[in-house]
Amino acid sequence: MKSFQTHKVSQEHASLTIEDYLKQVLHYSGRKIQKLTRQKGIFLNGKAAFLQKQLKLQDTLRVLVVEDISYGVQPEAGNIEILYEDDYVLILNKPPYQLVHPTGQTTSGTLANYLAYHLAEKGVVSTVRPVHRLDRETSGCIIFAKDSRSQFLLEQQLKERVLKRTYWALTKGIVEPPAGTINAPIGPHPTSPNRRAIHAKGEEAVTHYQTIRRFSDASLMELSLDTGRTHQIRVHLAHLGYPIIGDRMYGVRSPLMSRQALHAVSITFEHLGDNRQITVNAPLPLDFERILNSFGK
Structure with a gap:
């Protein structure tokens, strides 16, 4: 068809x-x-x-639509949660601890593998095209394009800041000032290839933040990005002096959460067919809900 x-x-x-x-x-x-x-x-x-x-x-x-001839990854049966779908895009709710796409020696069990299987079950052959990435431990909204043209247009929206990503993070300490912008360039860490660091020769990185709720020694933050550098939110918050709770790379381990408390809570973009503005939200995962409840008490 x-x-x-x-x-x-x-x-x-x-x-x-x-x-x-x-x-x-x-x-x-x-x-x-x-x-x-x-x-x-x-x-x-x-x-x-x-x-x-x-x-x-x-x-x-x-x-x-000129159809693709492969998925780009091996289809694999697994659960996916579709938050939104139209002729051009799919937005999924990524669970924590799952990779978005095969990388290195990990070739299976990723969100892309499961999405490819979902498409195959529907009889649709479409290359799996994530428009952006989330860290393995980060949960929430991630957008996939259904074809190369849609991918190009969504990437343009990302560059022009029409496509907006909003995150929630639970940080250690009471953030002061409670709202602001972090504008600090990010580049490779001088000694650890897996990490990123603030330094003058890095790429421009801009993060906007505001405090949603304060606890005795923690802050629930809402953050949005003008740029999309690797580990940007994690590096910027640690640089500010308020690392994300559970972030072992840029902060410290936490007995309250076994991963970084970072969730991609929403994506806003312009519909590729009729230019409507669409916002899609991802519910908080259970571990994030539990840690918020424990602080709330």
């Missing part, structure tokens, strides 16, 4: 030809456009359309 993606023409793109829309808005190459026309894969308001047809506001353009 052929799969199509639907696009509503906005005022900004009205008066473009279909060919211009495919090139300028969807970033299709000339070769790919030729392939679409050969396969009769372009429809305007339900009818086959010519490339030079001029678009009008609120026109509906349907474009054939």
